[in-house]
């Protein structure tokens with residue numbers, strides 16, 4: 001797979017929630033190769049600062065149209081600049097980067113929370129078998145994702161911390177029951193680290209394989225700067241090139 005640096009024209013930008021946007025860019029060389037779980041590194045400004053590109057997961061890839069969409073939360077300087085980028089402008093983007101999901105599951109359960117659901121959208125549209133998804137959030141407003149996923153999956157299960165939508169509690173309030181009844185053969189998870197860790201523990205105890213997509217601060221995204229390493233079993237792992245997707249049993253230090 002060839003990494004490409006390209007000038008990608010912004011085709012669309014829209015709000016999905018008050019602080020979450022989807023940006024669609026024309027990037028045929030990235031779209032033709034991008035796999036679920038991979039990411040792009042986006043230059044958010046033509047000025048000297050901020051210097052570092054911002055990594056964003058591929059949320060939608062349309063190979064025919066040659067477009068990629070990323071879904072991002074506006075939290076700091078870089079994502080505010082990205083949110084202000086107008087349709088018609090160009091962005092320098094490097095991708096596709098990293099090692100994505102293994103797609104060989106026959107009976108997959110996908111578990112996501114927060115912006116971890118962005119790369120999972122690309123995953124569920126790429127799996128060639130019926131998919132169930134478990135979406136967790138603090139409130140009903142945070143699980144707006146259900147509408148994005150519904151048409152691509154068989155069952156959508158929802159938990160909210162405050163009980164305003166679906167089952168009350170975090171995803172682990174429902175996960176053991178789903179694992180007991182669903183005959184799943186693999187669980188895919190992306191979300192906040194405490195959630196991924198807790199989900200992986202339950203899935204491993206159930207004797208099933210679990211794929212996790214880690215998010216670490218990173219600079220180059222190419223495996224050179226080593227800023228995103230984490231502890232694996234007997235070796236350091238580079239999240240940007242060995243991951244961001246790992247089998248949960250490979251990860252010793254989250």
Ligand SMILES: Cc1cc2nc3c(=O)[nH]c(=O)nc-3n(C[C@H](O)[C@H](O)[C@H](O)COP(=O)(O)OP(=O)(O)OC[C@H]3O[C@@H](n4cnc5c(N)ncnc54)[C@H](O)[C@@H]3O)c2cc1C
Nearest residue numbers: 054055056057071072073076077078079115118215216217
């Ligand atoms: C492989 C990968 C894929 C990602 N995919 C997505 C995605 O699809 N959608 C999305 O919204 N975000 C994603 N992120 C996180 C995203 O890169 C950061 O939110 C973004 O870089 C923040 O930039 P900023 O300049 O707005 O914020 P900054 O000013 O850099 O940071 C603002 C705050 O955000 C937090 N933060 C920033 N970066 C990270 C990070 N990498 N991990 C944890 N906390 C962070 C910090 O607590 C900081 O206080 C991904 C990160 C990685 C490593």
